Amino acid sequence: MAKERGRRVNVVKSSRGSQRNFLLGLGAIALAGIIFLSFKAWEGKNAAAATIDAPVATPAEAKPYVLGKPDAPVLVTEFADFECPGCSQFATVTEPDVRKRLVDEGKIRYQFVDFPLEMHFNTIPASNAAACADDQGKFWEMHDALFNGQPDWNGQATRKPKDKFKEYAKATGMNVDQWEKCFDAQTHMTRVMGNHAMALKQGIQQTPSFIIGNRKVIGAISYDKFKSYVDSAAVDALAKPVVAPSDGEKRIPLDSAKKRSPGT
Amino acid sequence: MSARRAIALLSLVGLFVALYLTLYHVGVIGQLSCSVGSCETVQTSKYAVFLGVPVAELGLAAYIVLLAMSLMGTQPRWEASAALSRALAAFSGAGFLFSLWLTYLELFVISAICQWCVISAILMTLIFGASLVDVRRQMSDVRAGP
Numbered sequence: 001m002a003k004e005r006g007r008r009v010n011v012v013k014s015s016r017g018s019q020r021n022f023l024l025g026l027g028a029i030a031l032a033g034i035i036f037l038s039f040k041a042w043e044g045k046n047a048a049a050a051t052i053d054a055p056v057a058t059p060a061e062a063k064p065y066v067l068g069k070p071d072a073p074v075l076v077t078e079f080a081d082f083e084c085p086g087c088s089q090f091a092t093v094t095e096p097d098v099r100k101r102l103v104d105e106g107k108i109r110y111q112f113v114d115f116p117l118e119m120h121f122n123t124i125p126a127s128n129a130a131a132c133a134d135d136q137g138k139f140w141e142m143h144d145a146l147f148n149g150q151p152d153w154n155g156q157a158t159r160k161p162k163d164k165f166k167e168y169a170k171a172t173g174m175n176v177d178q179w180e181k182c183f184d185a186q187t188h189m190t191r192v193m194g195n196h197a198m199a200l201k202q203g204i205q206q207t208p209s210f211i212i213g214n215r216k217v218i219g220a221i222s223y224d225k226f227k228s229y230v231d232s233a234a235v236d237a238l239a240k241p242v243v244a245p246s247d248g249e250k251r252i253p254l255d256s257a258k259k260r261s262p263g264t
Numbered sequence: 265m266s267a268r269r270a271i272a273l274l275s276l277v278g279l280f281v282a283l284y285l286t287l288y289h290v291g292v293i294g295q296l297s298c299s300v301g302s303c304e305t306v307q308t309s310k311y312a313v314f315l316g317v318p319v320a321e322l323g324l325a326a327y328i329v330l331l332a333m334s335l336m337g338t339q340p341r342w343e344a345s346a347a348l349s350r351a352l353a354a355f356s357g358a359g360f361l362f363s364l365w366l367t368y369l370e371l372f373v374i375s376a377i378c379q380w381c382v383i384s385a386i387l388m389t390l391i392f393g394a395s396l397v398d399v400r401r402q403m404s405d406v407r408a409g410p
Contacts, residue, residue: 029276033280037283
């Protein structure tokens, strides 16, 4: 009798013990999960942008699409793929503010470089459509139409995106026949591929990527984040002003100085 | 440790994995971007959304339900419930089949592997295995009688 009571007490004790271990296990997993998520969120917010030490030469065929004043203090280059959802998010959510508050205000000059990714079926035709729109000075209108309507023409929606692009050409007031001739002949593919080569040379691996001043930033960042990089690049530009030569003093470019022999 | 407790622990791990992918999908963690290879290709593919609902959110909901069911099953009132065992097995079985289909898509359609999706698929398989053990235990308990 006493033995059985003892056994029962032991069973209850071990059951309580295993219940405690189980709760401890749940608590440990919950704690580890919360720490992991907090760390990831912190890491995302504080990811430092890589600094580019030396400018990289641009391939001859590359010709980005430019917006803004040529004398704006900061140059921003966007590398994007028309079919990438992240690029579409940036173009529709952040870019309108960037254009209104930074480009129009003369704070930045903005250039767009095609970086069509292999995994997207219709991205090259989209770059082709935008390049042909540029012939009629409508690149940015086509750019906006492509990003706004991305789900209607992307690789999942269709394998023949031309009809949609033609609709956009018409809606943005282009000469559709001229645009279509250019699109069918793929007149500007060298430009598109040149831009792609420019992105590769800059070490771009994903889209959207930006070079803001001398910093490389990745992802569909918010306007506030974008603005903070622009501000920081503007400070850098002020810190290294281009010194105008003083009266009577003629500056000789380094290259030509090297070419001159000591005797001349 | 009972199979139900194991399911609860595994579901909680799965819950955090799915929560991480959900937060990534909505852009709270990391920046939404497209690149060749890895999780971003999978997360930005059309298969990341099933019937209008992001797959990561479906996973999150499934792990919450599994956690709730298994925790309920550890309570004295439900401990001997064979119906709960069968429900756990049916639910995790559906999750296992869905994970199997997603893994097939990753390997043969999207041609990119997302490590977090693989972890989730492994967890779902383990949960399904544990639920089968639980069903067997309940059946043998019924046979043995009180």
